[in-house]
Amino acid sequence: GQNIDQPTEMTATEGAIVQINCTYQTSGFNGLFWYQQHAGEAPTFLSYNVLDGLEEKGRFSSFLSRSKGYSYLLLKELQMKDSASYLCAAKDSNYQLIWGAGTKLIIKP
Amino acid sequence: GAVVSQHPSWVICKSGTSVKIECRSLDFQATTMFWYRQFPKQSLMLMATSNEGSKATYEQGVEKDKFLINHASLTLSTLTVTSAHPEDSSFYICSALNPVSGREDTGELFFGEGSRLTVL
Numbered sequence: 001g002q003n004i005d006q007p008t009e010m011t012a013t014e015g016a017i018v019q020i021n022c023t024y025q026t027s028g029f030n031g032l033f034w035y036q037q038h039a040g041e042a043p044t045f046l047s048y049n050v051l052d053g054l055e056e057k058g059r060f061s062s063f064l065s066r067s068k069g070y071s072y073l074l075l076k077e078l079q080m081k082d083s084a085s086y087l088c089a090a091k092d093s094n095y096q097l098i099w100g101a102g103t104k105l106i107i108k109p
Numbered sequence: 110g111a112v113v114s115q116h117p118s119w120v121i122c123k124s125g126t127s128v129k130i131e132c133r134s135l136d137f138q139a140t141t142m143f144w145y146r147q148f149p150k151q152s153l154m155l156m157a158t159s160n161e162g163s164k165a166t167y168e169q170g171v172e173k174d175k176f177l178i179n180h181a182s183l184t185l186s187t188l189t190v191t192s193a194h195p196e197d198s199s200f201y202i203c204s205a206l207n208p209v210s211g212r213e214d215t216g217e218l219f220f221g222e223g224s225r226l227t228v229l
Binding site for chain 1: 151152154202220223225
């Protein structure tokens with residue numbers, strides 16, 4: 001079956017760095033997405049990876065290893081507003097998005 | 110950037126009534142829209158894929174007669190929860206695929222604000 005695994009919850013300190021891991025098993029692969037979702041709101045797009053390597057975008061970076069079925073989202077210089085759920089989603093061979101359950105990130109002062 | 114608007118943001122209704130939720134793409138034409146349901150502390154669950162001018166494709170386990178989807182134009186899709194029951198209470202989110210955006214290679218989805226349904 002198809003599956004996305006990511007930690008349920010993580011805690012980090014304001015100003016620090018946190019890495020949220022995601023492993024996926026899909027029928028075929030056509031890219032991996034990271035979305036941010038604040039409580040009670042819809043997800044917003046953060047990043048997309050389809051090739052191996054690191055994509056950097058400001059304070060956020062996303063890494064992909066296709067051979068390992070692994071991705072991570074790296075958040076630097078954490079701010080209180082970064083407290084949210086981070087959803088990992090992989091696109092399978094039919095271009096369907098398979099969603100992870102999300103990682104709730106708690107930022108402490 | 111592309112904007113998708115969803116209405117209403119929240120709705121409370123009595124059991125047995127029907128509720129309609131609208132999803133509009135404000136500055137692009139969306140041939141494909143998606144409807145999701147999200148229960149507290151759970152992931153997004155795709156309910157159906159809505160294609161303009163044709164019948165929606167429902168995911169396994171989603172009752173098409175209960176969750177009516179209409180995608181009559183390139184900018185509007187509606188989800189009607191018929192004969193709502195308390196177990197239908199959830200956060201419903203739509204998203205639209207902008208086929209001509211600068212990120213078309215990623216198939217980036219643009220999400221509506223979500224609609225929180227509470228059935229009493």
